[in-house]
Amino acid sequence: MSGPARLADPLWARLGSHPLPGAPGDPARTVFAVWAPNARAVSVFGDFDGWDGDRHRLHRGPDGIWTTTVPGATVGMRYKYRITGADGVVRDKADPLARATECPPETASVIVGASSYRWHDDAWLARRVQTDLTTAPLSIYEVHLPSWRPGLGYRELAVALGDYLQALGFTHVQLLPITEHPYGGSWGYQVGSYFAPTTRLGTADDFRFFVDHLHTRGLGVLLDWVPAHFPKDDFALGSFDGTPLYEHADPLRREQPDWGTYAFNLGRAEIREFLIASALYWCSQFHLDGLRVDAVAAMLYLDYSRGPGQWQPNARGTHENDEAVDFLRELNDAVHREIPGAVTIAEESSAWPGVTASTADGGLGFDFKWNLGWMNDVLDFVSLPHHRRGCAQAQLVFPLTYAGAEHFVLPLSHDEVVHGKGTLWSRQPEGSDRAAGVRALLAYQWAHPGKQLLFMGQEFGQITEWSDTDGPDWALLEQSEHAGIARVVTDLNRLHRCFPALHGLDGRARGFDWLDALDTTNTVVGFLRLSADPDEPGGTLACVFNFSQRDLHDYRLGLPGPVRNWTEVLNTGAADYGGTGVGNLGAVRTEPIGSHGRSHSARLTLPAESTVFFTPQHGPPQH
Structure with missing residues (x-):
């Protein structure tokens, strides 16, 4: 090497x-x-x-x-x-x-020979090169393939998942690691082979068919990829030639204590070459549209999950892992140079600056970063009893203050529906309308600056925690309140695609404006999403959230003038979604009455535990 x-x-x-x-x-x-x-x-x-x-x-x-x-x-x-x-x-x-x-x-x-698979996704790959996903619609459905429909292989999954995601309107699917792994219960995160798709679901050409079929259906495919650590199994990479070859020679840096695994020696050129070759292999040989890089924070910090005496600082006396920084920059540059249009996404849980800044500007060079702070804050908020939510409202809206710091993905991922954490459904407070709470939460996720990621089963309000052997409880879709949640997700994806306000200036300061951030008395939050041309169709969207348990009638909210009608384009309390049907009869009208620092305002009806979106009607001002 x-x-x-x-x-x-x-x-x-x-x-x-x-x-x-x-x-x-x-x-x-x-x-x-x-x-x-x-x-x-x-x-x-x-x-x-x-x-x-x-x-x-x-x-x-x-x-x-x-x-x-x-x-x-x-x-x-x-x-x-x-x-x-x-x-x-x-x-x-x-x-x-x-x-x-x-x-x-x-x-x-x-032993395998050269692939004879014939691809059919030239048109997709050509469009991919021309698409900047930071300003395009991007909503991701996260899947553990072996348990999504247990018993199906890559080819059957391609058809079934393609049908399902096309109906729901997601733009991409993100796969939990399918790199071959000895223990299924690791969900693929303890990789045994960095160049082989798991044979549990079929052959490499079967997986090529999976990606190809989804591309022909207009769906991108992302892969969770794990360069931070590898398992200690005797047959695998550990002590490969009787020395710490792939793992670090320094005992203080050899292991990842959280997972009982070895950490790669990222200071060794041959190991960086091995890992970057793996990334390029998956993207080039399987036409993947990008990689979500797992556990980036565990690589970036020498003291990650280590106490005093369990780590040594770098030459500057600080805790940054300079070897990992160099590796991540080299990785991102290689993927972007060699795989046109592919993206890299960091699961990075700290406040490391410039994760999505270019390497030329001193950043790590990722295209997106998971916003785990948003995830923790919003899930903490929706889990609170309603009478305590007003006091915590500042925590809910805090991520909006730094939404432009990076190009973010907002994850409600597999990590949040396992290990006793519950589900989006079970996190709703006792005595609440859980279906309404899930609908409002998902609409908040889609309205918030950033891209959306949702783990399988949560799109219809899975009740029980995810099991990697049983998969989602599909029978719930036969119940109206769960089917209603799925319809909300479908409509959110439609709006996300059709309204430039929801993606055109994502994460940029001029794409967002406050309406009512801290009405703690009524537990209402409101903000505007804006495109580069706010006056174009779909260029302005008012997003209003009532996180209380009571309907709010005649709620006056400041909106941009002049006097005009604003169409209600989403109401998660609508009867079609399983809600009460309380709403605004399709539209509201602004008046020259000042409110919330604006010269015009409208009287709204906000159903309990709901999200309502409005967009201005076009044409001459109405008087």
Whole structure:
């Protein structure tokens, strides 16, 4: 391994197993290559030799890469490397560059040939290059594929998920990691093979069909990708050649204590090349539209989840991990350079500055950052009893004060519906109309500056916590209050696509204006979303939220003049959604009566626990 990954000479073409056709009269054969610079000896064994670990020895090159060619080793055969480490211990290891594996819990690598899949997404890829997702509609449905419809494979899931997401109006799906992983209960976050899609759901070409089919349906595909840590399983990357090769040699930096895993040695050029090659492999070979990079904060800080005496500062005496910063910048530059139109998204939970600033400007170079502060604040707020919400209203609106600091994704993710946290439904306070509360919360998410991410099942108000074996409770959609939540999500996605106010200036100061931020007496919040041309159709949207348990009639709210009608384009309390039907009879009219610092205002009806959107009618001012 020697330098940054490039598509012209990718690491996956140099290492791993590569079958070759046999000459006339000679058997087919496979070339094996593995990086193990400190090993004393390496052999490859598998189905082709009766699993004899001594027959096919590899030869060491000056760059620490061991190679050999094995006649009779053909596509579909399983194999492993037997490595005598620098410590004298013999270990049987899976191929770090394997492009296919056995189905877990088995751990052997599998020889695969070049893909023969024919893609049909040229039009999608061409549009992707021309689209700036920071100013375009982007609403993401987060999925754990094995449990979305248990029993379906990649090809069946492509059709079923494509139908479902197209009906709901999402623009993208984000997959929890499908990089092969030994333990299904890790949900893919403890990766065993960084170049192989999990065989639990089918082959690599089956996964290509999945991505291709969704692209032809107008849906983007993002993948959760995990460079922060890897599991300690004996067959995997740990102590690969009898030394800390992939993991850090420093005991204080070798492990991620939260997960009981190893941390990659990001200061080593070969490890950065390995990880960046993995990112480029997924985006290039599977046409993915981007990567959500997991646990970025765990990489950025030397003291992440470590107490006194468990970490050492950098050369400046501070806690930033400079090696990780360099890696993340290199990663983002490589993806953006080599994969036109692909995006990178950081799960970054701290206040690190410039996560989505360009590397040229000193940032990390991501396109988006998960706004975990927003997530915590809004979920804390909606979980409160209604009589306490007024006191906490400042916490609810605080994220609006920094909405332009980064390009944000607003996540209501899998992490928030497991481990005793409940669901969006069960978080609603006792005695409340839970369906109404979920509808209002989701409308708040879609109205708030930033892009939306919603985990599967929450789009219809899943009651029980997510199970990675059982999946969503689809029978709930037969109940009117849950079907109504799904209809709200569908209409929110429609408005998100059709109203430039909801995406055109996302995260920019002139795309947002307050209406009524802190009416703590009535627990009302109001703000405007604006496009670059507020007077264009869909260029202005007034978003008003009543988080109390009572209907508010004749609620006077300041709105931009002149005198005109404002159409009610969404009311989460509407009967069609399972609400009470209280509303504004389709429109309200502004009057030259000052309120909330504006010269004009209107009298609104705000149903209990609801969100109402208004947009001005166009044409000459009305008198």
